[in-house]
Amino acid sequence: MSEAGINELLKNTFWPSTESKVSTAAMLLSLTSTLSGEERVKSLLRAEGLKFAVTEVGGKTGGEFQDKVSRSIIGCCLNNNIIHKTSNEIHALLHAVEEAKRGMMVNVASSVSLAIKVAVVRDDHWIAVAMYGQSAIHPITNHHRSGLGVMHL
Template sequence: MTAGRAAMLLALSWNMKMEEEIKKILDNKPNLRYVVTEVGGKASEEFRGKIIKASMNAAINKNIIGKNAYESHALLHALSEAKAGVTINSSMSVSFAMKVAIVRSDHWIAVAMFGQSAFHPMTNHERGGFGIMHI
């Protein structure tokens, strides 16, 4: 299984049971490391900053990446691609609730985001984004 495919599966899991089943499969893939986190907020700079901080911290804390420039740089590029897919054509007052999955193989890091956005509670709809970068 590739890092990209694994990240997409984790981000698309809709409950904890499904997420745990995917994690069990990934635990048997010695070349893959992963972490899942959730981020929510308005589509302002606050949310955009939250996504980066939460994802970077989760990746460092779970040893997905080391505290070095080249691994951080690769993750930031993958995050930027995924974030662009989620936030494209959204106003500053839209609220987001996103699951963020980060998966690393030996030479690739993938970020997948999936969740909901809404300007008003009656207008909820799903959004997704994906990014991948060579390390």
């Protein structure tokens, strides 16, 4: 199948309506596990006129991870021109981050290590934060986790 055919298949499969575009795009981007897969999704998002950024965050649950992930995502979005340094855009991003973190932290033990990939996608009206990664108390006990937050700008 050609690159154009794959892109058309992805668009028709994952976001047939504009309402779900940023949230689906963010989750799809966070799920990529290779650079080539990430670049393919980024190419599709560019063609759709969406803004996006990707970062990775790790740490232990509790204060360290909670603080680190929020700061990392805000910095990533500002550095990649996903948001402007205005109170309404930072506020919307923080709400989406908090919602995504709640999804990641459901039923997490008190001292768990997390390694996650975070994708942020926005259009003119919505911003979505998707997180996907692993948590573990011990390396052989990994659990895959995901979280998604969406907020109106």
